[in-house]
Amino acid sequence: MNNKGVLLVNLGSPDSPSVRDVRRYLAEFLMDERVIDLPWLTRFLLVHGIILRFRPKKSAEAYHKIWTPEGSPLVVTCRKVQVQLQQRLGITVELAMRYQNPSIAQALGNLQKQGVTELLVVPLFPHYAMSSYETAVTKVKQVQACVVPEMNLNVLAPYFAEPEYIQALVGSARPYLQKEYDHLLFSFHGLPERHLQKADPTGRHCLQSPKCCETPSQAHRTCYRAQCFQTVSAFVRAAGVSKYSVAFQSRLGRDQWIQPYTDQVLAGLPAKGIKKLLVMSPAFVADCLETLEEIGIRGRETFLQAGGQSFELIPCLNDHPEWVAGLEWLIRRTLRTGGG
Numbered sequence: 001m002n003n004k005g006v007l008l009v010n011l012g013s014p015d016s017p018s019v020r021d022v023r024r025y026l027a028e029f030l031m032d033e034r035v036i037d038l039p040w041l042t043r044f045l046l047v048h049g050i051i052l053r054f055r056p057k058k059s060a061e062a063y064h065k066i067w068t069p070e071g072s073p074l075v076v077t078c079r080k081v082q083v084q085l086q087q088r089l090g091i092t093v094e095l096a097m098r099y100q101n102p103s104i105a106q107a108l109g110n111l112q113k114q115g116v117t118e119l120l121v122v123p124l125f126p127h128y129a130m131s132s133y134e135t136a137v138t139k140v141k142q143v144q145a146c147v148v149p150e151m152n153l154n155v156l157a158p159y160f161a162e163p164e165y166i167q168a169l170v171g172s173a174r175p176y177l178q179k180e181y182d183h184l185l186f187s188f189h190g191l192p193e194r195h196l197q198k199a200d201p202t203g204r205h206c207l208q209s210p211k212c213c214e215t216p217s218q219a220h221r222t223c224y225r226a227q228c229f230q231t232v233s234a235f236v237r238a239a240g241v242s243k244y245s246v247a248f249q250s251r252l253g254r255d256q257w258i259q260p261y262t263d264q265v266l267a268g269l270p271a272k273g274i275k276k277l278l279v280m281s282p283a284f285v286a287d288c289l290e291t292l293e294e295i296g297i298r299g300r301e302t303f304l305q306a307g308g309q310s311f312e313l314i315p316c317l318n319d320h321p322e323w324v325a326g327l328e329w330l331i332r333r334t335l336r337t338g339g340g
Helices: 019-030 040-066 073-089 104-113 130-147 163-177 193-199 218-222 224-239 262-268 289-305 321-337
Strands: 004-013 092-100 118-123 152-155 183-189 244-249 276-280 310-313
Touching: 004 019, 004 073, 004 104, 004 130, 019 040, 019 092, 040 289, 073 092, 073 321, 092 104, 092 130, 104 130, 118 130, 118 321, 130 152, 130 193, 163 224, 163 276, 163 321, 183 224, 183 262, 183 289, 193 224, 218 224, 224 244, 244 262, 244 289, 262 289, 276 289, 289 310
Parallel strands: 004 092, 004 118, 118 152, 183 244, 183 276, 276 310
Antiparallel strands: none
16 A cells, blocks of 8 residues: 555644734635635625625634644644554555645645555545535645646545444543433534535435435435434434434525524523533534634533523544544545545
């Protein structure tokens, strides 16, 4: 396997929590046509004329709350996973971010220097979405065609229901599930509803009926919402959880996003008698702004101010031993079979 290598890809983070670096990060992120899927000129005017005038300062304040001495929690954690996987696999493993640093071009250059000609791209997104999994894979392929066109690429498929991923989720959550709690809330990153419909290869399934995610369809291969529900179903069966619900966070703008919205759910749970709450975010494999600040700080305040008594955020998989072992197995299997 000396000519084989692995590229881990996550979304990204500002280089620092300064307003300048946050603005640079947001500009790249929001100008991605798979994130804000509007015509270029409309997207440019929206991002540069409105969003970047106000959001960088607010986002920088949020990043300051979670920043570590080593840097961005997302990048630091992914680095730990990279190092452990390289030790376990015995081949070159590089890390790249879809936006900002470490860059995809830099990572591919490092892989080329190590003699890698067969590369497995591992998107660190369990579920398929055009604004995460798809944009990361597309960008890697674009950069690879320019930087190292001779390198052969394979891509790890979404692993939202793979036993290794589910077992790692259960293992990481087990200490929290053994405590006394009233309810477990699964909070997934949200998407505009039109993203689901754009990703529907049939053009006639997603959001066409109240039970579309429960009705078998080839659309589920690229349906983020259906895959999120499959993750939850597999988790609760494996963990023996009966008191739970699902919500979606991080909406942006006025368009209709996947519902219910996490912030509204958190505000309403205490009135339903739910006072001791557990929250986990399976769409993120590493803790980041959306989990540590949006849920861990603001979400906690929302729930407690509404009358909740206790709120515990279950950490993401991060570099949990069961996750590193599970990811290693997914990689080895794909390298062996050549499947994706």
